[in-house]
Amino acid sequence: xxxxxxxxxxxxxxxxxxxxxxxxxxxxxxxxxxxxxxxxxxxxxxxxxxxxxxxxxxxxxxxxxxxxxxxxxxxxxxxxx
Amino acid sequence: xxxxxxxxxxxxxxxxxxxxxxxxxxxxxxxxxxxxxxxxxxxxxxxxxxxxxxxxxxxxxxxxxxxxxxxxxxxxxxxxxxxxxxxxxxxxxxxxxxxxxxxxxxxxxxxxxxxxxxxxxxxxxxxxxxxxxxxxxxxxxxxxxxxxxxxxxxxxxxxxxxxx
Numbered sequence: 001x002x003x004x005x006x007x008x009x010x011x012x013x014x015x016x017x018x019x020x021x022x023x024x025x026x027x028x029x030x031x032x033x034x035x036x037x038x039x040x041x042x043x044x045x046x047x048x049x050x051x052x053x054x055x056x057x058x059x060x061x062x063x064x065x066x067x068x069x070x071x072x073x074x075x076x077x078x079x080x081x
Numbered sequence: 082x083x084x085x086x087x088x089x090x091x092x093x094x095x096x097x098x099x100x101x102x103x104x105x106x107x108x109x110x111x112x113x114x115x116x117x118x119x120x121x122x123x124x125x126x127x128x129x130x131x132x133x134x135x136x137x138x139x140x141x142x143x144x145x146x147x148x149x150x151x152x153x154x155x156x157x158x159x160x161x162x163x164x165x166x167x168x169x170x171x172x173x174x175x176x177x178x179x180x181x182x183x184x185x186x187x188x189x190x191x192x193x194x195x196x197x198x199x200x201x202x203x204x205x206x207x208x209x210x211x212x213x214x215x216x217x218x219x220x221x222x223x224x225x226x227x228x229x230x231x232x233x234x235x236x237x238x239x240x241x242x243x244x245x
Binding site (some may be wrong): 007043046047049050054056057060061064065066067068069070071072 | 166167178179180181182183184185188189191193195196206
């Protein structure tokens, strides 16, 4: 998975390996971070279901563009599977 | 109006509220060329199709085949695409020029709904906040595909939801 951020002046691409995020330790880590935000209460077990589904989707769809946000000011965020 | 490539270019151009001259300027062709496209006397160069589709916020497929390809259809069991290969496409085009496109595999949407996540609501659009995604999943599982929703608000926001 790749997250690309472009604000006109700077261009960043963050690779997020799906194989790594589907580990149990990562699930607990991400769930802990999200729970700290209070607004997104989620369990590590639930995240594991989501991440495994993400892995399966990657196999089916390859590099699918999941999200493409383009603002009127020229900023752009793309999330590719 | 006949459903031709020219008529669609004309329709999308008018939807954008621009003249043939302006479209010609954006595409780097003469205004006569745009006029010929719209009157089906000639077709845009193949290299211009991605540029045209991107400018009109549509896919090349939609530009070439028209809206009919998005019409809601109920597919019979034997011709139905595997549920895991279906994608929910969401387009939010706000009047201030912001555009959000999402392609969410339905299997992913199903998993996220099962854990109670609301990740699809990240656009903050009111139409999407009140959307019943469980019903959309149910419709997809029953073989419904195509454009399920198209909302054009008075202030110019456009929301489209398509199952492909």
